[in-house]
Each structure stands twice: as C-alpha cells, then as structure tokens.
Amino acid sequence: QKEVEQNSGPLSVPEGAIASLNCTYSDRGSQSFFWYRQYSGKSPELIMSIYSNGDKEDGRFTAQLNKASQYVSLLIRDSQPSDSATYLCAVNEYGNKLVFGAGTILRVKS
Amino acid sequence: DAGVTQSPTHLIKTRGQQVTLRCSPKSGHDTVSWYQQALGQGPQFIFQYYEEEERQRGNFPDRFSGHQFPNYSSELNVNALLLGDSALYLCASSPGTGGDEQYFGPGTRLTVT
Numbered sequence: 001q002k003e004v005e006q007n008s009g010p011l012s013v014p015e016g017a018i019a020s021l022n023c024t025y026s027d028r029g030s031q032s033f034f035w036y037r038q039y040s041g042k043s044p045e046l047i048m049s050i051y052s053n054g055d056k057e058d059g060r061f062t063a064q065l066n067k068a069s070q071y072v073s074l075l076i077r078d079s080q081p082s083d084s085a086t087y088l089c090a091v092n093e094y095g096n097k098l099v100f101g102a103g104t105i106l107r108v109k110s
Numbered sequence: 111d112a113g114v115t116q117s118p119t120h121l122i123k124t125r126g127q128q129v130t131l132r133c134s135p136k137s138g139h140d141t142v143s144w145y146q147q148a149l150g151q152g153p154q155f156i157f158q159y160y161e162e163e164e165r166q167r168g169n170f171p172d173r174f175s176g177h178q179f180p181n182y183s184s185e186l187n188v189n190a191l192l193l194g195d196s197a198l199y200l201c202a203s204s205p206g207t208g209g210d211e212q213y214f215g216p217g218t219r220l221t222v223t
Contacts, residue, residue, distance in 0.1 A: 004152075032210050043200055043214040044153065088152050096141065096210050097166050098202075100152030 003027065004091050006101035015110045019076040023089030023101055026070065032092035033065055035074045038103065039085045048074060079108045112137055114203050114215035122221045123191050131186040131218045135203030141165075142184040143212060144176060145200040153200055159184050160206055188220075196222045 004025045013019045021035075032051055036044035050056045050063040050072065062075040072091075076083055086103040093099050115134045123129050135142050141160045145153035155168035159178035178184045182203075188195055198219050202212040 034211070036214075043198075043217045046211060046213060049211050090152075092210050094166065096143065096158055096204060096212070097155050097168070098143070098145075098153070098212060099155070102150070102152050 003093075003099045004089055004101040006087075006089050006104045008102060008104060010105040010107050012107045012109060013079050015079060015081060015108055017079050017108075019079045019083065019106055019108070021074040021076075021087050021089075021104050021106065023072045023074075024070055025072065025089075025091045025099075027091065027093055027099075028067075028070065030091045030093055033063070033072045034090040034092070034098070035061075035063060035072075036088040036090060036100075037083075037085045038088055044088055076106075079106075081108050081110050084108050114201055114213055116199075116201050116215040116218050118218060119216065120219045120221075122223060125191055125193060125222055127191050128187065128189045129191060129220060131188075131199050131201075131220075132183065133186070133201030133203075133215055134183045135201075136213055139203035139205050139213075140182050141204045141206040142178060142182065143202045143204070144184070144186045145202065145214075146170075147198040147200055147217075149197075156186070191222045193222050196220060 035048040038044045048063040064073045088103045089101040090098040143158040144156040147153040157167040198217045201215045204212045
C-alpha cells in the first residue's frame with residue numbers, strides 16, 4: 001500500500017468551475033499536510049498547509065482534513081486556465097520528512 | 111527576500127562519474143532537505159540536514175551523501191552515477207524548530223548518459 005495516494009487524473013474542469021482534488025494517507029500519526037502545485041518543468045510551489053481537522057481557506061483555495069478517515073482534499077473555486085498543473089499532496093512523517101503522492105494532473109478548459 | 115537557490119540548473123554526466131549539487135536555503139531557514147523526482151512521480155525524500163548533521167535519511171544508497179555548511183547551505187553528492195539517477199533533484203528549506211513548511215528551490219535536472 002502506498003503511503004500517500006492520489007488519483008493521477010487528468011481531472012478536466014471547465015473555466016469557472018470548482019476543481020476537487022483528493023488524497024489519502026496511511027500513517028495515522030501524521031500531523032501536517034500540504035498541497036503543492038507544480039507546473040510542467042518547474043519545481044513544486046507550496047499553496048496550502050493544514051494541521052487540524054476541518055477546512056482552511058486561502059483565497060480561491062480550500063484545504064479539508066479528516067484525520068479519522070485519513071483524507072485530505074483541495075478545492076479550487078472559480079478555476080482558471082492558469083490553475084492547470086500537477087497538484088501534489090504531501091504528508092509530514094517523523095519530523096519534517098515529506099512523503100508525496102504521485103500527483104493529480106488538473107486541466108482547466110477555457 | 112531571496113528564496114531557495116540551487117546550482118547548476120542542468121547537468122549532464124556519464125555513468126560512473128560523480129556529481130555535486132548545491133543549495134542555499136531561504137533567508138531565516140536553517141534546515142535543508144533533498145528530494146529526487148523522477149518523471150511522472152512525486153518527490154522522494156533523500157535526507158535532511160540541520161545544524162550541519164544529517165538528521166533523517168530516506169531509502170537511498172550510500173552513494174548519495176551530503177553536507178551542510180555553517181551558513182546553512184548544503185551540497186548533495188552522488189557517486190558512481192547510474193542511468194537511473196537521472197531525475198530532477200530538489201532542495202527544500204524550512205525554519206527548523208520554527209515550523210515545518212518546506213519551500214523548494216528551482217531544482218537541478220541531472221541527466222546520466
């Protein structure tokens with residue numbers, strides 16, 4: 001079983017729609033969860049961090065965490081073509097070691 | 111405020127050679143982590159340096175070694191390069207005891223022929 005799992009996609013959404021990206025993790029002791037955006041040929045860019053159960057909003061982005069279900073999600077409202085990228089879910093294990101999923105490709109069609 | 115910097119940007123080496131990659135952390139950060147990202151995969155943790163010591167190590171062979179300097183910059187060394195070492199090598203810095211958000215540099219694209 002992979003430690004962090006994401007649907008590889010691609011997830012295609014029309015411009016202006018809500019994109020929903022999901023991630024599950026295996027280590028129940030994990031305390032910190034992150035979403036990174038990676039454009040083709042570039043390095044990952046941190047867009048959201050979440051530490052407590054519930055929702056955390058930052059502009060058009062909302063991260064959701066459910067530790068009981070070992071589930072993290074990222075919602076992108078009013079999706080734009082510039083949001084087209086690979087979204088990486090990362091879980092902090094054993095003190096600052098990030099374990100990444102393989103990423104979900106998001107395509108926003110204008 | 112300078113972000114994480116890495117050098118070189120691209121590198122081509124021959125199988126069996128050795129390579130050194132360099133990283134300078136974000137201002138105010140004292141912890142440096144190195145990751146390897148193969149095409150189509152998420153980054154894989156190699157190791158982490160804090161106070162000039164290797165604090166954690168991932169599942170990578172001893173051919174991968176590193177160093178952290180007193181100014182918090184770091185090097186990643188890979189010996190006896192294999193074709194499978196071709197990847198994007200990413201350095202990430204974090205504020206250590208001040209938080210665990212990691213910020214990545216632009217990466218070094220290593221090609222082994």
